[in-house]
Amino acid sequence: xxxxxxxxxxxxxxxxxxxxxxxxxxxxxxxxxxxxxxxxxxxxxxxxxxxxxxxxxxxxxxxxxxxxxxxxxxxxxxxxxxxxxxxxxxxxxxxxxxxxxxxxxxxxxxxxxxxxxxxxxxxxxxxxxxxxxxxxxxxxxxxxxxxxxxxxxxxxxxxxxxxxxxxxxxxxxxxxxxxxxxxxxxxxxxxxxxxxxxxxxxxxxxxxxxxxxxxxxxxxxxxxxxxxxxxxxxxxxxxxxxxxxxxxxxxxxxxxxxxxxxxx
Amino acid sequence: xxxxxxxxxxxxxxxxxxxxxxxxxxxxxxxxxxxxxxxxxxxxxxxxxxxxxxxxxxxxxxxxxxxxxxxxxxxxxxxxxxxxxxxxxxxxxxxxxxxxxxxxxxxxxxxxxxxxxxxxxxxxxxxxxxxxxxxxxxxxxxxxxxxxxxxxxxxxxxxxxxxxxxxxxxxxxxxxxxxxxxxxxxxxxxxxxxxxxxxxxxxxxxxxxxxxxxxxxxxxxxxxxxxxxxxxxxxxxxxxxxxxxxxxxxxxxxxxxxxxxxxxxxxxxxxxxxxxxxxxxxxxxxxxxxxxxxxxxxxxxxxxxxxxxxxxxxxxxxxxxxxxxxxxxxxxxxxxxxxxxxxxx
Numbered sequence: 107x108x109x110x111x112x113x114x115x116x117x118x119x120x121x122x123x124x125x126x127x128x129x130x131x132x133x134x135x136x137x138x139x140x141x142x143x144x145x146x147x148x149x150x151x152x153x154x155x156x157x158x159x160x161x162x163x164x165x166x167x168x169x170x171x172x173x174x175x176x177x178x179x180x181x182x183x184x185x186x187x188x189x190x191x192x193x194x195x196x197x198x199x200x201x202x203x204x205x206x207x208x209x210x211x212x213x214x215x216x217x218x219x220x221x222x223x224x225x226x227x228x229x230x231x232x233x234x235x236x237x238x239x240x241x242x243x244x245x246x247x248x249x250x251x252x253x254x255x256x257x258x259x260x261x262x263x264x265x266x267x268x269x270x271x272x273x274x275x276x277x278x279x280x281x282x283x284x285x286x287x288x289x290x291x292x293x294x295x296x297x298x299x300x301x302x303x304x305x306x307x308x309x310x311x312x313x314x315x316x317x318x319x320x321x322x323x324x325x326x327x328x329x330x331x332x333x334x335x336x337x338x339x340x341x342x343x344x345x346x347x348x349x350x351x352x353x354x355x356x357x358x359x360x361x362x363x364x365x366x367x368x369x370x
Numbered sequence: 371x372x373x374x375x376x377x378x379x380x381x382x383x384x385x386x387x388x389x390x391x392x393x394x395x396x397x398x399x400x401x402x403x404x405x406x407x408x409x410x411x412x413x414x415x416x417x418x419x420x421x422x423x424x425x426x427x428x429x430x431x432x433x434x435x436x437x438x439x440x441x442x443x444x445x446x447x448x449x450x451x452x453x454x455x456x457x458x459x460x461x462x463x464x465x466x467x468x469x470x471x472x473x474x475x476x477x478x479x480x481x482x483x484x485x486x487x488x489x490x491x492x493x494x495x496x497x498x499x500x501x502x503x504x505x506x507x508x509x510x511x512x513x514x515x516x517x518x519x520x521x522x523x524x525x526x527x528x529x530x531x532x533x534x535x536x537x538x539x540x541x542x543x544x545x546x547x548x549x550x551x552x553x554x555x556x557x558x559x560x561x562x563x564x565x566x567x568x569x570x571x572x573x574x575x576x577x578x579x580x581x582x583x584x585x586x587x588x589x590x591x592x593x594x595x596x597x598x599x600x601x602x603x604x605x606x607x608x609x610x611x612x613x614x615x616x617x618x619x620x621x622x623x624x625x626x627x628x629x630x631x632x633x634x635x636x637x638x639x640x641x642x643x644x645x646x647x648x649x650x651x652x653x654x655x656x657x658x659x660x661x662x663x664x665x666x667x668x669x670x671x672x673x674x675x676x677x678x679x680x681x682x683x684x685x686x687x688x689x690x691x692x693x694x695x696x697x698x699x700x701x702x703x704x705x706x707x708x709x710x711x712x713x714x715x
Contacts, residue, residue: 119644119664123507130508141645199483200476226644229503230485235441235473244555245441247470250638265562267639268466269569270382272562273439278555287645288638329482329518333498334511345677345693356694357704360676361712363692369653369674370575370620370709 107159107217107257110210111150111183112233113143114225115167115174125335139174142222144181144292145285149252150220151182152290157257159217160184164209166194166202172308179303180295187213191312196325199228203236205323208316210241217257219282223248231284238282246275246283255279371519373402376457378448379420380465382439384412388531388572389463391423393524395532396490397461398424405429405457409444410436417542422534428542435547438558439467445474447547452479457519459497464523465571472523482514483521488528488671497522505644505667526571527650528671568623570642575653576672577617578625578642579698580665582658582679583609583635586699599634606635612702613657619709625649625669627659643668657698661686678702 117123121135139147150161163178165171166189175186189209197205210216219238224231238245250272251265260279265272267286295303313320321327348363350356364370375397379390386408397404406425408416413430420428429451435443448471452460460475462468464486476483488509489500499512499522514520570576584606591601610624617624625642626635642649644667654672659665661677661684669675670689677690678698687693694701709715 117504119505120662123504125508130504199473200480203477227504229501229505231469232473232476232483232485235470236477239445239474239477245470245474246556247441248466263559266466268382268439269387269571270561271639274559274562275440276557276559281555286638287641329480329515330484330512331515332503332510333513335503336509338502338506338509343675343689343691345687345690347687347693347695349695353696353700353704354708356696356701357708360692360694360705361708364653364676365712367674367691369676369691 107153107157107255108213108215109150109154109159109161109218109220110213110216111143111146111161111163111178111220112206113147113163113165113174113178114140115165115171116140116225116227119226125337128335130335137170137173139177140222140225142224142226142285142287144222145287145289146220146222147178147181147183148290148292149285151293153218153252153255157255162187162213164189164206166190166205175308176303176306177295179306180299181293182299186306186308188308188310189316190310193313193320193324193326196328196331197323198328198330199230199232200236200329201323201327203233203240204318205316206233207237207240208318209311210237212311212316217279221282221284223284223286234282234284241280241282243280243282244277246277246281249283249285250288252289371456371458374405374455374457375400375402376405376407376452376460377425378460378462378468378471379406379408379416380463380468381408381410381412381416384415386416386419387463387465389465389524389526392526392529392531393461393463394420394423394425396524396529398532400459400490400492402458403427407448407451409447410439414542418539419534421538421540422536423532425540427540429545430542431545431547433547435549435551435554440554440556440558441467441470441474442554442556443547443549445471445478446549447545448475449478450548451545452519460519460521462521462523464525468523472521476521479519481518481521483523484512484514485523486525487522488525490522490524505664506648506670507667525648525650568621570623570625570640570647570649573623573649573651575620575622575655576625576642576649576651577613577620577622577655577657578627578659578669579610579613579630579636579657580627580659581629581633582698583613583630584633585658588699603634606630606633609658609699610636612699612706616655616702616706616709619706619713619715627665656686656690657702659686660684661689
């Protein structure tokens with residue numbers, strides 16, 4: 107199977123994120139592989155281990171995103187491609203999807219593209235379904251279990267996590283899918299993997315390499331932009347500590363207070 | 371482009387999701403004729419409800435192609451209609467299905483989409499959308515480039531639920547997808563592992579358990595449990611029983627922290643937080659949850675937070691309106707009993 111996994115580099119999930127001079131900053135917090143994407147990388151590797159083939163990691167982002175690709179290589183991906191161009195800066199989710207879909211087309215004969223369900227910075231979660239649509243492939247979003255893939259028959263069967271439980275869906279390959287945490291436990295990069303990744307050459311694909319229209323991507327093509335970014339207003343909550351001699355008394359006082367304040 | 375506001379009504383097996391009516395209510399507040407799109411089984415019955423919640427017109431389809439939700443079929447019908455009528459705005463509840471619709475319709479129409487809105491206003495003639503980013507650590511005001519249909523998905527419980535007005539009705543028009551089964555590449559084989567209970571996203575009250583659920587020193591695990599891990603999980607399950615008991619008296623949904631999920635105490639479907647569900651209930655009762663920043667990302671928009679934790683220094687008390695410093699294993703049974711008395715259950 108020819109598998110592609112898309113990874114994004116994001117600030118660490120524990121980072122203290124703030125706005126300085128209109129720009130988002132996260133201090134010295136490290137940049138990491140978007141946590142949801144780790145499940146996508148892991149699943150790509152497992153499917154390759156089961157069915158053979160190749161896993162290519164792609165990341166769209168600035169030069170620093172190369173580090174995220176090295177992590178993917180260290181985990182076991184075979185190849186990595188950085189999609190990077192000054193003209194891609196400021197892309198909205200559709201612009202990102204156009205660039206990534208073009209990269210998948212350029213790789214050619216891809217059976218499966220994996221994404222994490224959303225990136226923990228922009229938090230849009232639109233890209234996977236948009237890439238699927240642009241490629242004319244089915245989108246299987248929120249995949250919590252891959253029941254089977256039959257590469258010969260070009261079919262797959264997954265469980266999608268929906269608000270009400272699980273939906274079992276069969277699809278014809280090629281497929282673009284986004285994954286949730288329950289799918290697997292991502293592996294750590296191995297020592298050998300880290301060594302291999304440090305020596306790997308990661309090609310950069312520009313807008314010209316991708317063959318996308320420059321006017322359809324980046325800030326030039328963005329139909330959505332952020333006019334303001336700000337820290338949420340701080341609701342100063344004064345915690346009223348409820349006490350009692352016994353658990354029963356504590357419970358009674360708490361319920362009194364919750365009812366008095368019309369909370370319940 | 372027309373001045374119509376379209377609202378996608380999300381449903382599961384004939385039951386509309388409350389967030390659909392919240393979106394409809396928001397459409398009404400923005401002015402302009404509001405057209406509700408109701409697709410799938412039971413659409414004609416849901417259409418009647420849509421009028422009561424304020425729809426001026428309904429486009430519905432019970433075509434066999436739409437028997438189960440498939441993004442390609444449902445988004446296909448929305449785009450087919452939108453290309454013809456060119457609504458100015460499409461509002462979609464941000465459910466799992468709604469998010470797929472938002473993404474695919476935007477990709478097909480080549481228009482902008484802003485997901486997970488928590489606020490929406492028109493200022494100087496342009497639409498300004500408030501939404502959390504960076505897991506709610508920051509907020510952004512997102513805006514559209516002009517000139518095409520705009521799509522916004524609305525986070526459940528972020529917008530007020532409109533009052534249903536009985537007796538209201540309107541023109542319901544049947545629509546037909548041009549796509550045929552042969553055009554689709556997916557088939558729904560069924561549903562599995564439905565967790566049942568109250569959905570976390572729609573819940574008004576949530577009772578959530580963390581790592582502390584396993585820390586009841588007065589419990590002795592059954593002797594046949596071999597290793598420490600099994601004993602720990604058994605203890606945690608007893609702890610979650612206390613959480614469920616309270617939830618059941620309050621008609622609440624059950625949630626959990628990542629620590630509890632990763633320790634194998636409860637399935638992932640219950641996880642609240644950055645890598646779980648983002649919830650916005652009226653009341654969130656956190657039991658044995660310390661309140662790591664990743665957990666806060668999933669629940670900090672709750673109107674009132676109640677924290678029960680042994681550690682007075684736990685960060686959760688920084689968000690809580692009411693706090694009990696104590697052992698959840700003692701407090702929860704007393705609290706359940708007290709609510710049972712007071713609420714007459």
